[in-house]
Amino acid sequence: MELTLRVNGTLYELDVDPRVTLLDLLREQLGLTGSKKGCDHGQCGACTVLAGGRRIVACLALAVSYDGASVTTIEGLEDHPLQRAFVEHDAFQCGYCTPGQLMSAIGYLAEGGTADPDAIREGMSGNLCRCGAYVNIVAAIGEVA
Amino acid sequence: MRPFEYSRAADVASAVGAGRAGARYLAGGTNLVDLMRLGVETPDRVVDVGRLGLDEVTETDGGGVRIGAGVRMSDLAAHPLILERYPVVSQALLAGASGQLRNMATIGGNLLQRTRCVYFQDVSKPCNKRAPGSGCPAIEGEHRGLAILGHSDACVATHPSDLAVALAALDAIVQLAGGRTVAMPGLHRLPGDDPSRDTVLEPGDLIVGIELPPPLSGPQRYRKVRDRASFAFALVSVAAAVDGSDVRLALGGVAHVPWRCFTAEEALRGGASFEQAADAELADARPLRDNGFKLTLARNLLVRTLDDLTHT
DSSP: OEEEEEETTEEEEEEOOTTOBHHHIIIIISOOTTSOOSSSSSSSOTTEEEETTEEEEGGGSBGGGGTTOEEEOGGGOSSOHHHHHHHHTTOOSSOSSHHHHHHHHHHHHHTTOOSOHHHHHHHTTTOOOTTOOHHHHHHHHHHHO | OOOOEEEEOSSHHHHHHHOOTTEEEESSOTTHHHHHHHTSOOOSEEEEOTTSSOOOEEEOTTSOEEEETTOBHHHHHTOHHHHHHOHHHHHHHHTSSOHHHHHHOBHHHHHHOOOOOTTTTOTTSOOTTTSTTSOOGGGTSSOTTSOSSSOOSSOOOOOOOSHHHHHHHTTOEEEETTSOEEETTSSBOOOTTOTTOOBSOOTTOOEEEEEEOSOOSSOEEEEEEOSSSSSOOOSEEEEEEEETTEEEEEEESSSSSOEEOHHHHHHHHTTOOHHHHHHHHTTTOOOOTTOTHHHHHHHHHHHHHHHHHHOO
16 A cells, blocks of 8 residues: 655655554664564554654554654654763663663653653653663653653 | 455545444554454454544533544543543543553544453464353463453453543443444443453444533542553552542443442442442452452452542
């Protein structure tokens, strides 16, 4: 099926099988491998991207149903304050969940999320970190909020 | 994922026209896409109902509020009319899923999500809900999170929605395309000997909206107990709403349906204590081997929530 998608400012006209998820489209067809495939069931948040400015899990999004949407992935960030805060606070270890954590944190702040640690933990509960960098992730987001 | 034909409906009439048996309506996709990938759902046609314009929250002439079926969970939870007049709805929505999923999932889809029983989601296992007549391994197996009320020899699954529990307490009306309505908690059905049917809807039925009756006069609360503090399904939850001297109560996580507590409500009207009312509601509970704790939890949750709401 034909599909038009704006990703990180670039307009793509694509032809996709209706079974293809937005995550697979980004990674396999557009080569944007920053968005990670973790659980592929919407539970880990590693695939979090912004669609229309709002955070979603790309693994549960059929690409065809996002026809015409504007998507931002981790590749679309340029020296974002959250990126610097993650580095300063050592808010990752292996880094696999980090793109999803960052995109989700951007969404969280856009939703009016505050610097309150409890609110950050609740607001970021859709992003898992198997290395357990949560304490520093909360601190990094809190600094930017 | 099995191949399917995809179409995007331009209006409600064409959606319903395409939504025959064997088809599935796609809204947020957060449950359906997952189940399709697992092979649990194998529609030959997927009808995208995401652009039907059913995304408004408006006041009704009768003093209530109408919610379009396509409104996202996050948008409804933050809507001023809901926060001000139906706080139990907002609390229930925010107690469910994650920030990302709430931005995707819709109100109509939320009510129609399927059970998270592990056997239902695993196509290598028998399951009477997924494959009628194949059996129910949950009765003797992994059932810690499953039903204590209203279950049958065929199915002990629970309905996972938090929103449905709040809507059941508020007597919300589910509006279907074509004008038919179903009053909560009547949308969902007990499993009986046909657990394949979660609801009273027929193939092709499309939820287009929810109507909330005029707001009640007293405080409201949604309280959810789960294994971790966030992003987990309820072990037991309660929605409670005070209306003058009356109380509306519903339990989640305990049955195949959002469990409206008519017995407890009646007992309270008759002067029963909170403990007596909770015991009356749970008198017919039949816990399974590993979920007897839910009985204590449900009783304590009912009593404590009633206590909190009436001593503010």
